[in-house]
Amino acid sequence: MQPFVYNALPARVIFGWDTSEQVADEVLRLGCKRAIVLTTAQQVSSGQKVLKDLGDLGVGIYSNATMHTPIHITLDALKVAQELQADVCVAVGGGSTIGLGKALALHSSNEKKLKQIAIPTTYAGSEATPIIGQTEIDKEAKSLKTTQRTLNVLPDVIIYDINLTLTLPTQMTTTSGLNAIAHAVEALWAPEANPIISNLALQGIKAISQSFPLIRKDPKDPKGRSNALFGAWSCGTCLGAVGMSLHHKLCHTLGGTFGMPHAETHAIILPHAVAYNAPFATDEVEEIRIALNLQQGISAAQGLFDVLENNNIPCSLKELGFKQEDLRRAAEIAVRSPYPNPAPLEEEKIFHLLSNAYHGIRPAI
Structure with missing residues (x-):
């Protein structure tokens, strides 16, 4: 230990x-x-x-x-x-x-x-x-x-x-749940990561991801709703205990500077942020993949992207009304101040990440 x-x-x-x-x-x-x-x-x-x-x-x-x-x-x-x-x-x-x-x-x-x-x-x-x-x-x-x-x-x-x-619409349930999962995902590779929060993060990811199909089948499913709310507390506690990285920086930039909707933006950016960091956080990304209960051959980033498609959620920033000409400015803002992240923060690569998110391109393995 x-x-x-x-x-x-x-x-x-x-x-x-x-x-x-x-x-x-x-x-x-x-x-x-x-x-x-x-x-x-x-x-x-x-x-x-x-x-x-x-x-x-x-x-x-x-x-x-x-x-x-x-x-x-x-x-x-x-x-x-x-x-x-x-x-x-x-x-x-x-x-x-x-x-x-x-x-x-x-x-x-x-x-x-x-x-x-x-x-x-x-x-x-x-x-x-x-x-x-x-x-x-x-x-x-x-x-x-x-x-x-x-x-x-x-x-x-x-x-x-x-x-x-119980009356939270299914689409809002999914975007809000992915927003919560983002907290847990980044907690796994935060500089302050510790076994207590990491275990809670994986528990939160598992609870929320398991709730999605139950709520999609029956929006008032008691197990689905209780799992989702418990997962939200777990993931929120992770966000409160350790620092966040690239994903949250990008979402705050897109939301605060460009007025993008909070939960939907988190849901769209998350798969691409995971893909960006995957080569530098291989163990953590594999733990996320297992918590999501994905089949072999499907990466964590792909599994998170598939949640959007499977629940009829917008998969691209373009669908949310983001302007393509603002991609460069968003990338510039995102790298202005240094912050911890597994993968080096390079403006051109972040611009590429945002471009993929803008077009709704499923992450490659």
């Missing part, structure tokens, strides 16, 4: 069926009395149910959570939270909503720092991480996404309620 360092994150996790009904007890456990519920415009009904479960502890809903956590949305939500004298935010939804909860915790004053309860309804895994990505407008009026890691944004409580995921 090689020497390693592992830092466990302080968080309370509640997992099961109908667990969101315990939200009022969790607010009181945190010593709070005034909870604001956060949602996107599309998930107000879910937020209203949680507000009802909060009873007298609920003070209102803010329903304008937005993808990539724009700063101006955060400041607007913070103003509303302050006017309502909220002392805790309850984020109900996916990465956009949970990201807003993190941003409120980060930007609230130390004296009146908002505590956080996250109730995920997708498999993005952001709730399990001390990482926040925010989008700002630079001096040239261009969108720029920045990422930081700080325990100040780690939710105090995560409530996983399998019931809240």
Whole structure:
């Protein structure tokens, strides 16, 4: 056994069926009395149910959570939270909503720092991480996404309620699940990799990949949904414990700078990022292949690409509306600042990776 360092994150996790009904007890456990519920415009009904479960502890809903956590949305939500004298935010939804909860915790004053309860309804895994990505407008009026890691944004409580995921559309289930798998994949070759997180990463990959055919056959399959949500926690915990590499850098570039949709972009980039790193991380890629339960002769990268095709998910950046003329700029941004990655970061090779992803070309072995 090689020497390693592992830092466990302080968080309370509640997992099961109908667990969101315990939200009022969790607010009181945190010593709070005034909870604001956060949602996107599309998930107000879910937020209203949680507000009802909060009873007298609920003070209102803010329903304008937005993808990539724009700063101006955060400041607007913070103003509303302050006017309502909220002392805790309850984020109900996916990465956009949970990201807003993190941003409120980060930007609230130390004296009146908002505590956080996250109730995920997708498999993005952001709730399990001390990482926040925010989008700002630079001096040239261009969108720029920045990422930081700080325990100040780690939710105090995560409530996983399998019931809240039963109506998640099958396509969104797949893209969100692949987004989660990306966290686990990169955790395997992170500089801080350790046997605890590596085992959790493989367990998460296996759980989510096994859930796909079950949910495709029956979107409300209890085993499929519970496996997917457990896998999301596993993969999110990996993202929170170790650093990420090329895949996440590319997705943050495409999302923050070019406005690409978060989960779909992760799903499309993942097979190509795995193929890029495969010659320099052969053991880890073989472990991924085994966790995905792929037949001999199908690489991990190919297996991940096939998940897209088998579930009628867009396989190319072109299908998402990305402009071919922006490929070069995206490659340039991706190599601007050094970061750890198994394979050397070469702009021309990354441009080739992005070109393959743009056209939806299945990775070669």
